[in-house]
Amino acid sequence: MSEQLSAFRIKKARRIFDSFSGINSFSFALVTGNTITLYAMLLGANSTVIGLLGAFMSLSFFSIPLGKYGLKRWGLVKTFAHNWTLRNFSLLPLLLIPFFYVRGDLDISLVLMLLSVFLFNFFRGIGLISNNPVIGILSTGKNRGEYIVWLSLINNATALVATLFLAVLLWHGSGVEIYNIAMIVGIVTGTIASLLLYWLPDSGMKSFESTEKPLSLFSTLKVAFANHNLRTFLFSYLVLGLGIGMARPFIIVFCKEVYGQSDGVLTLFTLCSVLGALLMGLVLRLVIDRLGAKPMYIIFSAIVPVSLFFAFAAPAIGAPVASLIFLSLLSAVVNVGFAGQESAAQTYFFATVPRNQLVDMSMLYFFILGGTGVVGAVFGGAFLDFLYAVGFSPVVAYRIFFLVCIVLTGFGIVIQRRLQDLGSYHVRDSLAVLFSPRDMRALTLLRKLDTTRDPERETRLIAAIGTVGSAISVEKLLDHLSSPRFVVRYEALQSVARLERLSPRVTETLLFELENREFSTAALAARLLGQFRVSHAGSLLRLALKSPDYRLVAEAMLALARIGDERAQFLVGQVLVSSNNPFILIHGVRAMEIWHNTSAVPILLDLLRNDYLPAHIADETILTLSELMGVPRRFFYRYEEYIRERDKMNVFIYEEIDEMFSRRKRKDHDFQKIILDFLNDQFADEPFVRWVLDFSRGKTGIFSALLVSVALDADLNRQESFRFFLCFWAVTVFGNPKLIEK
Incomplete structure (x- = not known):
């Protein structure tokens, strides 16, 4: 099998491997894990034997190096297929257990089980050397992550089906014959899955990709411990693995021995565990690439001791319904932690290890994974037997047991905090995202965006993501600014407007767009830089005032203000x-x-002198002047009436004068005549100016002085709308003399 496979052959191989994954996971769920644990308990196994059965699963990682010899002889795919077939055949001795069970030879039955499970995991380990390379080859391209997640969903979904199948069997009884049926179905389906592997294309790949000569175990350890961050990671992984290795095999035993649940009900808890893993996968695939591996590693690891604390408390003993609910939730949540920390740890490991050391460091990684599983399971079983031997009841024994697990996993989390961030979010920020419906919706939309191949749908998704207003989605949307389609780039940039603040990356992106995207997204970038008050964008915005892109010029003016x-x-x-x-x-x-200073008044007055100024621009300018002068906001509505019915301007001003006379409880007919004369005759400006100066008594403010100084300007007062504004302002000053000091 080669990484040079054509797209057609990869597509065909994926269909085969998808089928293999589904059938294999169905088989695996029937012949391992809780199924074997319950079967062993039926045969009278003690905690030590159960611990050994759990340990054998981890021992498989120690046989991975033997797979290198298979690669040299058979190649990648056949090494995988041969050992997977032997893995399933090694379970055949399990089918003899009912014969010895009927005769009462329980010890022989347990020996057969231990032998079969050991060989099963031995051959599984040898075949595992091909598993990741095969997946890596089939998941090449932009949709690598999508395909890996798809495989995970297939595995968990078919494991769920297998668990339901087993639950149906156990609901009709939990005798040895029921477990024998499960073993037969598991062996047959596992063999079918193994045969499918032979259909995969194989070009004779002999070994892992590596740019250097493989290292010895001692050299690998030396290299690993020379890297401080990798050393910290492996140490945290070791400590966590010990705690999890102890707890994992005995969760189901705890449910049976402390709460007295039947095998049928225990299968329900296994079902809940699978559902927990599915939930973990759905969440983790959305967040791990966005938030980073470290916070996910810490968060999912923390779920383990938290959930074990509730097991330590052991509530609802003797309450059937409450205990059923509690144990179902415990099984689901603790497996969320188990599965989540494993996935996050693997992701962090790949991000930490250089590519040319990946093969050798992976061996060390698997050794730690296997070693902690073995030691944890064996020690856990022996420790429980010891607690029973000294006279502790099951409840007390498991409380002590879980307390040790909590301490180990808690210590591992303390070590995790010293890991490098590698560009990830902080744990607190990651938790905020996980518990934010807005951010999770944004991440869901982002995943749809990553998988779409429809340009129109891409545009709609970008627009939808923008409306969510999540900072985490905006960072990703900025990658779409390189799209050749303007609408995609525009929608991606538009999403920035809904943020609460800009990150350094977003700011740099906006500055780049402003400087390099005239007649495209530069205008929008200028608007956003102004919206978020990015002061150091001033130089680029001033340059933009000379641009031939009139939209950019307009937005740059607003941004500068x-x-x-x-x-x-x-x-x-x-x-x-x-x-x-x-x-x-x-x-x-x-x-x-927006500037709202004295410099704005002469600029606006100069603008009004423009003979070609459109009427609506003149109206906007006059309204802006009214804002600067502190004229009451009711001027806007009066001016609106004036625009609609210009022939009634005398009526409007007279009504304002009459209102002011009523408020001040005195009338000034000379003032009324001056105002109305100036309103109707531009040449009646001198009496108007003289009244303003006399009324101010030397207390005219800067704004008012600027305004009065142009009242005699023929280019301005010939405009009826400007005279209407001046007269309204004068009437307002009459009613509120303090206004003239502005």
């Missing part, structure tokens, strides 16, 4: 005076309103 770059206000004023583009003009006026 939002970041408070007053040095750029004069440049924006020059653009306003020289431009006839309504889009630029309307944004420039808005920028002056």
